[in-house]
Amino acid sequence: MSPTPVKVAVTGAAGQIGYSLLFRIASGALLGPDTPVELRLLEITPALKSLEGVVMELDDCAFPTLAKVEIGDDAEKVFDGVNHALLVGARPRGPGMERGDLLEANGGIFAPQGKALNKVAADDIRITVTGNPANTNALIAMSNAPDIPTERFSALTRLDHNRAISQLAAKLGVPVTDITKMTIWGNHSATQYPDLFHAEVGGRNAAEAVGDQEWLANTFIPTVAKRGAAIIEARGASSAASAASATIDHARTWVEGTAEGDWVSMAVRSDGSYGVEEGLISSFPVTVKDGAWSIVQGLDIDEFSRGKIDASVAEIAEERDAVKGLGLI
Numbered sequence: 001m002s003p004t005p006v007k008v009a010v011t012g013a014a015g016q017i018g019y020s021l022l023f024r025i026a027s028g029a030l031l032g033p034d035t036p037v038e039l040r041l042l043e044i045t046p047a048l049k050s051l052e053g054v055v056m057e058l059d060d061c062a063f064p065t066l067a068k069v070e071i072g073d074d075a076e077k078v079f080d081g082v083n084h085a086l087l088v089g090a091r092p093r094g095p096g097m098e099r100g101d102l103l104e105a106n107g108g109i110f111a112p113q114g115k116a117l118n119k120v121a122a123d124d125i126r127i128t129v130t131g132n133p134a135n136t137n138a139l140i141a142m143s144n145a146p147d148i149p150t151e152r153f154s155a156l157t158r159l160d161h162n163r164a165i166s167q168l169a170a171k172l173g174v175p176v177t178d179i180t181k182m183t184i185w186g187n188h189s190a191t192q193y194p195d196l197f198h199a200e201v202g203g204r205n206a207a208e209a210v211g212d213q214e215w216l217a218n219t220f221i222p223t224v225a226k227r228g229a230a231i232i233e234a235r236g237a238s239s240a241a242s243a244a245s246a247t248i249d250h251a252r253t254w255v256e257g258t259a260e261g262d263w264v265s266m267a268v269r270s271d272g273s274y275g276v277e278e279g280l281i282s283s284f285p286v287t288v289k290d291g292a293w294s295i296v297q298g299l300d301i302d303e304f305s306r307g308k309i310d311a312s313v314a315e316i317a318e319e320r321d322a323v324k325g326l327g328l329i
């Protein structure tokens with residue numbers, strides 16, 4: 001095992017996602033069985049007692065890869081020297097709420113956290129925002145961390161990506177491992193666009209394999225895009241274990257890279273690719289190599305896809321304008 005632990009910060013560590021995420025990270029699911037991990041857990045003061053209980057449980061697992069756990073309510077202390085920051089802590093959506101309702105409540109969390117990361121994180125810091133509205137929270141954190149390269153900020157659309165793979169696999173009766181090149185474009189919200197025109201099933205174009213535009217437009221897309229709401233409706237609480245799992249998938253791909261001939265979905269700062277306004281945090285198909293992501297270039301976007309991407313990006317721009325109005329960026 002390598003001697004120096006990798007420092008992984010998790011915010012909202014006493015929450016629902018945290019309760020699944022921490023045990024996965026500690027057991028090596030993020031960085032593998034040979035890399036010790038030091039967990040740095042940030043919570044608000046009233047949640048620290050509950051977090052102490054979670055730490056007792058982490059201790060009781062005796063994970064060989066867990067080198068140390070530190071907890072606290074001071075972002076500058078918790079983020080000191082961290083290599084990965086998984087920003088989960090935010091107020092989740094309740095029944096009937098849209099993600100936009102969360103902008104103000106959660107925006108105030110991500111500006112100070114961006115500032116703290118800017119001040120004390122390690123030089124190789126990589127930041128993944130899971131807390132909603134994830135794209136805009138990532139923009140807020142990024143805008144408040146001028147010394148951290150913008151490509152180190154990302155927001156989670158891997159859960160949507162995984163949901164899209166799962167729905168497609170079920171429709172075609174194939175294993176999820178047959179599906180490659182899935183893309184989620186745009187916002188982690190109901191406007192997101194899960195794209196089957198570039199996905200492949202066993203090497204064959206997915207939209208052609210489905211051969212049913214009606215299903216694609218009126219079942220597949222809304223099922224994936226509204227899955228978060230369906231889970232809230234069914235569970236009375238937002239997705240947690242699947243969100244934690246996707247957060248691990250996202251951060252692990254960032255470390256390990258994408259498989260040859262495949263890509264993943266990540267919400268990252270747009271460089272203007274595919275007509276997405278530069279500077280917005282939007283989901284794209286990306287490949288990852290040596291710890292750096294690149295937006296997949298050269299995909300043909302037809303009129304149907306263009307309309308869907310534009311609608312979701314327009315929503316991200318509206319959120320950007322709203323947080324600008326609130327002085328958060």
Ligand SMILES: NC(=O)c1ccc[n+]([C@@H]2O[C@H](COP(=O)([O-])OP(=O)(O)OC[C@H]3O[C@@H](n4cnc5c(N)ncnc54)[C@H](O)[C@@H]3O)[C@@H](O)[C@H]2O)c1
Pocket residue numbers: 011012013014015016017018042043044047088089090091092093109129130131132133134156157159160188238239240243
């Ligand atoms: N991007 C995605 O795919 C995805 C999926 C599921 C959930 N989410 C979002 O993740 C977030 C967390 O969900 P959850 O179910 O774990 O919620 P939760 O309410 O169970 O936990 C959130 C935790 O964050 C903590 N917190 C609040 N403000 C904080 C701050 N300033 N610093 C540190 N911690 C803080 C709270 O005390 C709480 O323990 C929500 O915003 C939810 O909507 C995103």
Ligand SMILES: O=C(O)C[C@H](O)C(=O)O
Pocket residue numbers: 092093132159227228229231238239243
């Ligand atoms: O939809 C939500 O508010 C929760 C989460 O973002 C999800 O997609 O499950």
